[in-house]
Amino acid sequence: MKLLKDKVMAEGIVLGDQVLKVDSFLNHQMDPNLMKEIGREFVQRFEGQKITKILTIESSGIAPAIMTALELNVPMIFARKNKSLTLKNDIFVEKVYSFTKRETNEITVSKKFMHSNDNVLIIDDFLANGEAAFGLARIVQQSGANVVGIGIVIEKSFQPGAKLLQEAGFKLESLVKIASLENNTVTFVEE
Amino acid sequence: MKLLKDKVMAEGIVLGDQVLKVDSFLNHQMDPNLMKEIGREFVQRFEGQKITKILTIESSGIAPAIMTALELNVPMIFARKNKSLTLKNDIFVEKVYSFTKRETNEITVSKKFMHSNDNVLIIDDFLANGEAAFGLARIVQQSGANVVGIGIVIEKSFQPGAKLLQEAGFKLESLVKIASLENNTVTFVEE
Numbered sequence: 001m002k003l004l005k006d007k008v009m010a011e012g013i014v015l016g017d018q019v020l021k022v023d024s025f026l027n028h029q030m031d032p033n034l035m036k037e038i039g040r041e042f043v044q045r046f047e048g049q050k051i052t053k054i055l056t057i058e059s060s061g062i063a064p065a066i067m068t069a070l071e072l073n074v075p076m077i078f079a080r081k082n083k084s085l086t087l088k089n090d091i092f093v094e095k096v097y098s099f100t101k102r103e104t105n106e107i108t109v110s111k112k113f114m115h116s117n118d119n120v121l122i123i124d125d126f127l128a129n130g131e132a133a134f135g136l137a138r139i140v141q142q143s144g145a146n147v148v149g150i151g152i153v154i155e156k157s158f159q160p161g162a163k164l165l166q167e168a169g170f171k172l173e174s175l176v177k178i179a180s181l182e183n184n185t186v187t188f189v190e191e
Numbered sequence: 192m193k194l195l196k197d198k199v200m201a202e203g204i205v206l207g208d209q210v211l212k213v214d215s216f217l218n219h220q221m222d223p224n225l226m227k228e229i230g231r232e233f234v235q236r237f238e239g240q241k242i243t244k245i246l247t248i249e250s251s252g253i254a255p256a257i258m259t260a261l262e263l264n265v266p267m268i269f270a271r272k273n274k275s276l277t278l279k280n281d282i283f284v285e286k287v288y289s290f291t292k293r294e295t296n297e298i299t300v301s302k303k304f305m306h307s308n309d310n311v312l313i314i315d316d317f318l319a320n321g322e323a324a325f326g327l328a329r330i331v332q333q334s335g336a337n338v339v340g341i342g343i344v345i346e347k348s349f350q351p352g353a354k355l356l357q358e359a360g361f362k363l364e365s366l367v368k369i370a371s372l373e374n375n376t377v378t379f380v381e382e
Contacts, residue, residue: 029268029304032261058250059269063257070223077220078250113220 001041001175005188007034008154014181018128018159019100026125026153027060038175039067042123042151045173049148051121053077053114055140057107057132060125064153068123077114079107079136092142096135099128107132109139116144127152127174130161137170149173156181157189192232192366196379198225199345205372209319209350210291217316217344218251229366230258233314233342236364240339242312244268244305246331248298248323251316255344259314268305270298270327283333287326290319298323300330307335318343318365321352328361340364347372348380 013021025031042064054076056065062078069076081096082105091108098105114120120140124132133150140147147170155162155174158181165172177189204212216222233255245267247256253269260267272287273296282299289296305311311331315323324341331338338361346353346365349372356363368380 023301024304028271028301029266030257030260032257032267033264035257036261059253059271062250062253063267066221066223066226066254066257069221070227073224075220076223076254080219080250110214110219113215 001038003034003037004153004176007031008176008178008186012186014184014186017181018156020154020156020178020181020186022154030063032063035063035067038064038153039069039071041175042068042121042173043071045151046121046149046171049121050119051148052118053120053145054123055079055109055114055120055136056123057081057136061123064125064151065123068121068151075113077109079109079139081105081107092139094135094138094142096131098131107135107139109143111143114140114143114145118143118145119148120145121148122150123152124150125153127155127161127165127172128159130164133161133165133170134168137165137168151175154178192229194225194228195344195367198222199367199369199377203377205375205377208372209347211345211347211369211372211377213345221254223254226254226258229255229344230260230262232366233259233312233364234262236342237312237340237362240312241310242339243309244311244336245314246270246300246305246311246327247314248272248327252314255316255342256314259312259342266304268300270300270330272296272298283330285326285329285333287322289322298326298330300334302334305331305334305336309334309336310339311336312339313341314343315341316344318346318352318356318363319350321355324352324356324361325359328356328359342366345369 054069149171152174180187245260248270340362343365371378
């Protein structure tokens with residue numbers, strides 16, 4: 001997605017070999033028109049899939065997910081992150097480890113909003129190790145619903161998440177794929 | 192806002208005298224078309240104010256805020272919530288107490304994204320005691336920017352936040368005002 005690549009080149013800040021900071025348009029300040037275009041692009045990439053729900057995780061996934069939901073005219077659900085919970089019967093729970101924060105969170109979705117006849121598109125801002133995406137997919141699977149695919153705004157292709165998700169059989173669409181952040185430079189995957 | 196009142200009546204769940212659960216369209220599952228209409232309504236209510244930025248707080252404020260930002264074609268910033276931080280020079284920090292969660296969080300906004308020439312509209316999903324709204328307003332004031340006003344999706348008018356914000360001189364626009372949740376019933380403020 002050229003618009004997004006241009007934005008990464010213009011405003012992305014490389015912090016070491018692993019971290020790309022994009023807090024001017026995606027993770028803290030957000031560009032609403034870019035979010036709208038991202039939503040449209042996801043809808044194109046998953047065209048013809050009869051999506052009934054969008055699922056993301058708080059917080060940075062919410063804006064791209066709501067724009068995708070708007071374009072498709074379907075509900076969006078954001079999974080909540082919690083340190084730990086007393087077990088409840090009315091929620092789906094999965095554990096997700098964050099390598100960045102070095103902590104495990106429980107992510108939850110209410111059973112009221114996901115059912116076995118749903119076709120769910122998972123959306124998230126970043127893909128690195130794939131922990132969040134796998135956690136969201138396991139929640140969809142718990143509900144008996146179908147994972148239509150996984151849409152990612154920025155994939156760090158040099159980390160294992162993308163390969164692992166594809167090996168697990170998920171249709172993965174990443175709008176921007178980053179091959180490397182070495183030498184303080186963003187190098188995109190050639191396509 | 193009639194559309195929102197209807198949604199509250201149809202799907203809101205009263206949990207005791209203080210808590211209205213609206214997780215089917217605002218706090219967990221979200222209705223994207225309703226979010227779009229909410230964005231339009233906020234823009235109408237603050238018409239002519241030369242808004243340059245929308246400010247909200249993660250997580251449930253993000254969807255209404257990004258739709259408002261889209262309608263106005265201005266950036267949206269969501270303040271981040273943290274348990275506590277080592278002091279940094281490049282962020283504005285304010286403490287916000289949550290009565291619901293009985294904990295104090297630090298909310299932060301990067302100094303890069305808010306400046307003294309900004310006219311900032313604050314958006315949030317709920318107004319109860321006003322802690323979050325006041326915290327966001329103090330962050331805007333720290334930056335030297337102007338608080339254009341505060342837009343709230345659901346105001347619980349029987350709690351002190353609305354009165355306190357108006358007494359402090361803020362222009363407050365709440366799309367739905369709830370007078371009481373007593374007797375397991377939603378009673379709106381008559382307008």
